[in-house]
Amino acid sequence: MKKYYKRLIEAQIESKLKSSGAVLVAGPKFCGKTTTCMLYQKSFIKLNTSQTINIAKLNPKSVLVGDKPRLIDEWQAVPDIWNQVKDSLDFDYSFGQYILTGSSTPADKTQIHHSGAGRIVPLKMRPMSLYESEESKGLVSLKELFANPNVEFFDLNDDYTLENTAYLLCRGGWPISVQDDKDLGLEITRNYYDSLFVFENSDNEKFRNKKPEVFKMILRSLARNISTEAPDSTIIADVKISNSRTMDPKTFDEYMDALKDLYIIENISAWCPNIRSKTTIRSSETRHFVDTSIATRALNISPNDLLLDLPTFGLFFEDFAVRDLCIYASLLGGEIRHYRDNAGLECDAVIHLPDGKWAAIEIKLGGDELIQAGINTLNTLEKKLLDKSNEPTPTFKMILTATGSLYRRKDGIYIVPINCLKP
Secondary structure, X not given: OOOOOOOOOHHHHHHHHOOOOEEEEEOOOOOOHHHHHOOOOOEEEEOOOHHHHHHHHHOHHHXXXXXXXXXXXXXXXXOHHHHHHHHHHHHOOOOOOEEEEEOOOOOOHHHOOOOOOOOEEEEEOOOOOOOOOOOOOOOEEHHHHHHOOOOOOEEOOOOOOXXXXXXXXXXXXXXXXOOOOHHHHHHHXXXXXXXXXXXXXXXXXXXXXXXXXXHHHHHHHHHHOOOOOOOHHHHHHHHHHHHOOOOOHHHHHHHHHHHHHOOOEOOEOEOOOOEOOOOOEOOOOEOOEOOHHHHHHXXXXXXXXXXXXXXXXXXXXHHHHHHHHHHHHHHOOOEEEEEEEOXXXXXXXXXXOOOOOEEEEEEEOOOHHHHHHHHHHHHHHHHHHHHHEOOOOOOEEEEEEOOOOEXXXXXXXXXXXXXXXXX
16 A cells, blocks of 8 residues: 655645635645545545536535535536535535535536635645655754744755755656656656646536647746746747747637646746835746646656756756745745846745745755855845835745755855755
8 A cells, every 4th residue: 555645734624624614625636635635534425437427417416415524526527516515504504514626627617606705715735845755854944944043954965966856856746656666756757747638528628628739838838938937928939939830829828727727837926025216026927837747747858857957957946946835835824926126136936924024045956156146146135125125124045955965154044955844
């Protein structure tokens, strides 16, 4: 029996079941939603066959019958289930009655007549972070740093190499791909990617009427522009040039909407502090994937390919690091943003918490030169905000690296390898 890895979202699911009538756990295919949610159910139904889906369509209310919490897996196959859950909670509201899971948005959103606000609480589940897959030592806690930004850390971390990061990045955080056999882990991720766009039997026209080869063309272009602010026009032009194919903006938007509905794309919004100067803060999103392994598969990139092309590796590592930061920050109620202004100043990741605290993080492969460049960026950003903004100073500053030692510099900046980080 394959090992179950404890997921960080478990605490959130437990909390929401104690404080809301239903919890919706949504995320990409095979990220572990069903397996984790099965821990909390007392009865369940999986809408993963034509027979169960057809029965549910004929009588969606029957899907709710069973001991509570009742797990309804892939609820979006029958959108009216949402209305039935909401009506059930309106009639007899009590906490922890239903758990819904979904790996895409509903086939027909017009069938949903209520937002579910105040009744159904949404949670986003992503693939596993390194801490969840037990490949991070967890020596540095973001929560602890926000509470006490003067903690001292040191670890040589000499048992973790750039090769390790390259492999983990290409394998991804899919529970089924975390294997002792590394080649097998990569092969499972390849199989996962190939299965992403099999929609022959889908009830959702948004997917069924789309061409898998076009999805893959767009993903290849997005992967080539990973961790950048490349506009849609750049992606469209890239698809045209690379594949000799015409594509108008409307068609592109439809495919992008589908990729977002499948939780494959997870762009990072810009952080816009109130700067009292002529400096213009750029508001473009940075292009990211929910898991970097999708991008490497789109371009057929291997761990060795990354090691032979360090500039490309740096962009892919930024995406990889953002994945873990998004997971960790969400547990603190925070969000990940990026900063860029028209003066050319850019910060890879800003963690912003609900109480106004924030931290600035530069993401680098490692090495003295790259680390120093990141330090310069962090110090310049802090000075600019101190001189021209109402923003408080960052609670802490960090260089997140792909390898190397863990330590706190004399100036207070933390140098943290990604395999030493936890929420």
